[in-house]
Amino acid sequence: MRREPQYTWMFLAGVLVAIGCGSRPQDAAATSQEQGGAKPVRLAQATEGSGVAPAPAGSGTIRGTVKFSGAQPAATHIKMDADPQCQLQHKEPVSKQDVVVNPNGTLQHVFVYVKSGLEGQTFAPPADAVVLNQHGCMYQPHVMGIQVGQPLEIVNGDATLHNVNCKPANSKPFNIAQPVQGMKSKKQFTAQEIMVKCACNVHPWMAAYVGVLPHPYFSVSGEDGGFSLNRLPAGDYTVEAWHERFGTQTKTAHVGDGETASVDFDFSG
Amino acid sequence: MTRHQFAKLTVAMTLILLAAGGLVTSTDSGLSVPDWPLSYGTMFPPMVGGIRYEHTHRLIAALVGLMVGTLAVWTWRADARRWVRWLAGxxxxxxxxxxxxxxLTVLWVLPAPISIAHACLGQLILSGLACVALVTSPAWARVGGWGAGAPLIRRRGLQAMAALFIQLVLGAVIRHTGRFVWAHAAWAVVAIVSLLRLAASLRHAPELPARWRIRASFLAWLVVAQGAIGVVVWRTGAQWAWLSAGHVLIGAVLLAAVCVTAVAAHHATHQAQIS
Incomplete structure (x- = not known):
């Protein structure tokens, strides 16, 4: 077979041209920044408002605790060596956030919300954004709530790049790039959904869950395992608690004007 | 370098590309780079986390694209056979x-039909390129002497191709939707039987050159290995990315091998009819 080196040279020339066409990363990153904000975002700023509903009408309250019984799962440490910038931000090993049992035997990261009892009522979404921050290559908060139509501000608080891949079933999914520290992007969910998972495919351990509701009566259990649904109109309600590993539990409660009803949940491992 | 050598190099590079693509899916890294054709607005983003898999896949794909383009132009200008020119083109x-x-898989956030089509077309391209390598080889002219076994090999080769293609689609559906695992497992029996039948017909064709009988043994062992790996991937929930990607890669090699065998058998049958 005849040797035809000119085609090999043609191919090699193509490779060189392709390599030469690359633009500088920092230029590209700057142009893809959506909303400026080159300054790093403080964690305190980022968590403000997340998972906390503003006050609408009504004076009733449903308050309670999410308890945990059974064997506590052993903490699993996250390997962050895939990105040195992530590793640098943690002096101690970081545990997974899927099951966090508080020292008082309660469960963290449980999304508690009014599932029914508000039919026929409409609640305008707040203009203030709920913030989902990426800090130390972890989402903060890990579980949060937002109203349908309320702005969601996604912030890159890290000195590394993230993609934010949210997969709602009832709203339009999105996957955005946040290559620059301090970058902010605003999104909205257009329909109710329990829960929307957001993840970073660059750092596969990163996951956040967003409860999207047409009303503001939701809460997330914190470091004391407590939750509070405030300023409810008087009525009978079904309250649901959602946990990413342990599923859902439902309770009913009656609330009168100015009254506080107590509802506790108990998840077991 | 001859065109045949370049075609073989292109096939090898395409295999590496398929392995890289398999790893992208197995590590769930496909959306780690949300933009396309650039990656985070550049050709060389920081290679961290999932970007290592996704961007490496893109770089290899660009190289393969250049290689296949070069091969197509080269063939179009150098090969007198019209059908070979169209095959390369x-x-x-x-x-x-x-x-x-x-x-589109990136920009439309992994729509299952597009991702499945992407997975299947990649393997078909490998098979097509393997055929280009076959028909540009010096051995192509000698394929005629396969004897009376050629039509049977051709028929079983086509059956195995069809079985493997269905298996490929079912596998891609599992990987991109998580559904129909049972169908892929059940159809594996059909695919394995059809491949072993092809290997047996190659082994027992007396006039077949010795290297084809060696390839038949290799094919049979590869089928057995593929079945075993498939069971392990299934029973362990695809938790090892490398193993899942290996399963995809071996599937691609099997499809290309069967395709090449069927084309060679068709050529041998045709040559026998002429003579």
Whole structure:
């Protein structure tokens, strides 16, 4: 077979041209920044408002605790060596956030919300954004709530790049790039959904869950395992608690004007 | 370098590309780079986390695209056989289509039909390129002496191709939707039987050159290995990315091998009819 080196040279020339066409990363990153904000975002700023509903009408309250019984799962440490910038931000090993049992035997990261009892009522979404921050290559908060139509501000608080891949079933999914520290992007969910998972495919351990509701009566259990649904109109309600590993539990409660009803949940491992 | 050597190099590079693509899916890294054709607005983003898999896949894909384009132009200008020119040109058109499908999977956030089409077309391109390598080889002219066994090999080769293609689609559906695992497992029996029947017909064709009988043994062992790996991937929930990607890669090699065998058997049958 005849040797035809000119085609090999043609191919090699193509490779060189392709390599030469690359633009500088920092230029590209700057142009893809959506909303400026080159300054790093403080964690305190980022968590403000997340998972906390503003006050609408009504004076009733449903308050309670999410308890945990059974064997506590052993903490699993996250390997962050895939990105040195992530590793640098943690002096101690970081545990997974899927099951966090508080020292008082309660469960963290449980999304508690009014599932029914508000039919026929409409609640305008707040203009203030709920913030989902990426800090130390972890989402903060890990579980949060937002109203349908309320702005969601996604912030890159890290000195590394993230993609934010949210997969709602009832709203339009999105996957955005946040290559620059301090970058902010605003999104909205257009329909109710329990829960929307957001993840970073660059750092596969990163996951956040967003409860999207047409009303503001939701809460997330914190470091004391407590939750509070405030300023409810008087009525009978079904309250649901959602946990990413342990599923859902439902309770009913009656609330009168100015009254506080107590509802506790108990998840077991 | 001869055109045949360049075609073989292109096939080898395409295999590496398929392995890289398999790893992208197995590590769930496909959306780690949300933009396309650039990656985070550049050709060389920081290679961290999932970007290592996704961007490496893109770089290899660009290289393969250039190689297949070069092979197509080379063949178009150097090969007198019209059907070979169209085969090489078709491979290049398929590569361009594949690039667009890859871009759409990213921009449309992994729509299952597009991702499945991307997975299947990649393996078909490998088979097409393997055929280009076959028909540009010096051995192509000697394929005629396969004797009376050639029509049977051709028939079983086509059956195995069809069985493997269905298995490929079912596998891609599992990987991109998580559904129909049972169908892929059940159809594996059909695919394995059809491949072993092909291997047996190659082994027992007396006039077949010795290297084809060696390939038949290799094919049979590869089928057995593929079945075993498939069971392990299934029972362990695809938790090892490398193993899942290996399963995809071996599937691609099997499809290409069967395709090459069927084309060679068709050529041998045709040559026998002429003479």
């Amino acid at each position: 078709g491979a290049f058109a398929a590569v361009l289509t594949q690039a667009v499908l890859g871009g």
